[in-house]
Amino acid sequence: MEKTFDAAAAEPRIYAAWKSDGAFAAGANKSRDDTYCIVIPPPNVTGSLHMGHALNNTLQDILIRWKRMQGFDVLWQPGTDHAGIATQMVVERELMETQQPGRRDMGREKFVERVWQQKEKSEGTILGQLERLGCSCDWSRNEFTMSDNLSAAVLKVFVELYNQGLIFRGKRLVNWDPMFETAISDLEVESTEVDGHMWHFKYPLAGGETYEYVEKDDDGTITLRETRDYISIATTRPETMLGDGAVAVHPSDERYAPIVGQLCEIPVGPKEHRRLIPIITDEYPDPDFGSGAVKITGAHDFNDYGVAKRGNIPCYRLMDTKAAMREDGAPYAEDAALALAVARGERTLTEAEADQVNLVPDDLRGLDRYAARARVIEQITTEGLAVMVAADHPDVAWMKGQAPTWDKKGRAGLAPPLPDDETGPQTLPLVEAKKIMQPFGDRSKVVIEPMLTDQWFVDAKTLAEPAIAAVRDGKTKFVPDNWERVYYNWMENIEPWCISRQLWWGHQVPVWYGPEVDANGTSGLSMERRPFCAESEEEAKRAATNYYSSTLGHDVRIHAQNGDDEIVEIQRRGGTGPALGIEGVSWSDGKIDEIRIIRDPDVLDTWFSSALWPFSTLGWPNQTPELARYYKTDVLITGFDIIFFWVARMMMQGIKFMDEVPFHTVYINSIVVDGHGKKMSKSLGNIIDPLDLIDRFGADATRFALASQEVQARRTLRMSDQAAEGGQRFGTKLWNAARFAEINQCYRPHDSHTGADTQPHASHTGAIRPELAQHTVNLWIMGETSRAAAAVTKALEDYKFNEAATAIYDHVWKVFCDWYVEFAKPLLMGEDEAAKAETRATMAWALDQCLVLLHPIMPFITEELWATLSNRSKALIHMDWPDLADLSDTAADAEMSWVIRVIESVRSVRAEMNVPAGARIPMVLTGTGDGVAGRLDRNSALIERLARLSSIEIGAGAPEGSVTLTLDDCEINLPLKDIIDIAAERARLSKAVGKTDKEINGLEKKLANQGFLAKAPEEVVEEQRHRLEAARSDQARLNAALDRLSAMK
């Protein structure tokens, strides 16, 4: 054998061998009927895998390998996720960086083709990384969320939910990403606290009306009384004033009671077309915040939207898809007049009509929202309608002579000084500097704009109910279970899930629109759209044919066509226009004979397809044998960050379409951070690349480092080179133990009849059955091994990966290497052939068990050693997991732990007394109890060797000049007359006496406590008595040793 394990060379070779042997295939090595299935959390095809993936997949592989060895019919289903918005972004960025034509220049088809190339590239990288890590996925079943079958599953689910009314389309306020120009779901919004400002403006009352404005403190004392001709409004978003539909105050707010129902003027826009809006009441405004009055902009604020809905206030959209001020529609004057008529109650608008109204003044049209904000503020201030306060007012952020301005991200900065006289202004507009929570797109990192648009939604509330119940009933358990609360909290407050995205990369919505047939219309067709939801174009056409021929009373030909951006625009605006189908209608002989239906160009949220992963990858909607066999799957291992995105949605869809939860256990793994506890990020430059770690330390070392640090309920796992080095050292230690075994010809006896590797507890050869073993050390290691096996198994059953790793680590290093190998040496090098054979067989067996137990965590080195050490009928990956009875031999355990104590005691005192490491010294045991002689007889060679003794005797008394150590059943005397430092020895003994003193005191006190004696369990009391006795005896003997020392001089 080589001196060390060359991971870089061996790991790929071993992996290739497994692969070519079909070792990962579903059902490989199964010896029982039960299945064990894990579906991989499909990595995004955006790039490569990070440390979090390495952890996640290591944990999955550990469970998979363990269960496979246990004989389960195992399937680890691999695959990748198309990751809609993220992947589209990667490609768009790359196009930009390489100065290629952008998405819109390329056109949808070409662009999507380009994204497929990205998918191929990234998928190759990812699969390669998983292989390097040693993942034993069934690669023959590799899947992709946009493969034919998975896309078919998506279509079927969409259509079924649509037909059941669980998917619907509606105009709602959604989170809009102005960079990607798409709607996103609530979950894709990250709120971040930023420095913001709050402006206070005056909305003059219509017709110059005035009222008594009275402010009171908490005691009801009047603190301010003045006549006002305005209502004061505080806002962080002045540009949205243009779309205000009302001003709301709390119904109980006495300050504004006199003017509720009146109209006030929005103080911006061309004077001749100033708009009036009503002052209404709503529960939403908090009288104690700001001025207590809130401007209501239903189309650009989620709260305002709610108020607007309740109060039947129109929602006027101000911005386009890039969050620039609208340029479309009628001239401002026309629409402002229309809005004014609405405010006066002279007419009403439908939602769609309101959306057509463009209330952006002509001079602001086309401006970015932040540029528009600056202009609005400037105009209002210039006009004197800002609330003014003394220049030294504490809330004034608009510092003397300077005005706030805005960068692209909406953050305030400072503008050049305003013109001013020499003394400076006495009053300034009130602008409060304020921390505000600003929503950002999680991918684009730009400020999200609430936008009123038509989108597709899933009725998540309905689907969530059984998914909540499933966890409540224990059908699915979270490990650790505190995540269940997080799950409930979200699921119980779930909102409709916005699933449509105005992107190109994804599953296109399977809905085609044609013109609605007017119920009694003479024209036959209306401008409204009629959706046809179907799994294919053919079916959509069939549905359309049926619809039109039955409603129009004659046959029509249907053409289908894909939607394009122009149509998207129209859809977003609410829906009417020539492109929606009327244009595609042709007439002949006064009758409609051809109608074109147009497919919705939107695609679905990427999580819509991921939600189906546990059953779509198994073949659904086809009723495949795999689906029947492996669903429900067993465990899902994932990070807490996608409990909402993914886990919850898999629960919903799994129950809905399979009538069964997708998995019985959800294990939530840690988040990998760097060695300093910092989140790994590109900007911090602290990313640890798993491939780099694998290159430098090996996959086994990386896996061990991850597994040994994966602790339940701990949120973060610190990964560092140091941790990987630890894993590597462990591998080397094991490697060298195996070298020792090989050098000493510790081979497994081979059963020539069955060809099977023999197990000691079921051996046909007889050589190593524990009941036939003669030698205590061999009996002992069997017991240790069986206990280690039980510990590892228990840890894995409980998903305690760190405990599994620690259990096998300690067993290999501290038991097998530190003691058993040393204990075995005298036997292996002795003359007793029978003892030699027994020890060789036992060591071979014990080492094999180590390899088996370690294999799930460190598969490569264990497989390599397995093949190296003996001729095997099977690769280790397919060996049986030990199901050992407890092989403990009480007498052997007691004896070996006594031997270990003796050796450790001698070693300790030698080091303390500075006995040269090479010097062999004699040992005399005194005060020996029962059995010591026998133990000594059987183990003196071991003790002499490991404690470096020249001789061992049992004596009547301690030789003069001895160093004395106390064990419970004897004293160890080391005659060190020549080298002993009396003072040092006295100090050592005194320290030991002091220690026993402390213990005796504590125990005596405890045993004198009546409460303790009366209430503590009998065995605890007994144990304390025992300990007291031992401590007293110990102390007596130490004192005796001290006396001898004094006598020595």
Add this chain to the structure above:
RNA sequence: GGGCGCGUAGCUCAGUGGGAGAGCACCUCGUUGACAUCGAGGGGGUCGCAAGUUCAAUCCUUGCCGCGCCCACCA
């Protein structure tokens, strides 16, 4: 505002209602026939603070302090 996690050796972290642990780092010694990616030995902790429950608290309860994260609509 609500929820969660964490404060144990210099560092990173396990752990337990009844005698404080590991890895790394540090100190001393060591080329003993598997291994210097090693071996032997050692130093080092009021288990965040306070109160309570208990015969007994590092562990359970409560409060406080500190750190981190998640969710949430205060204009």
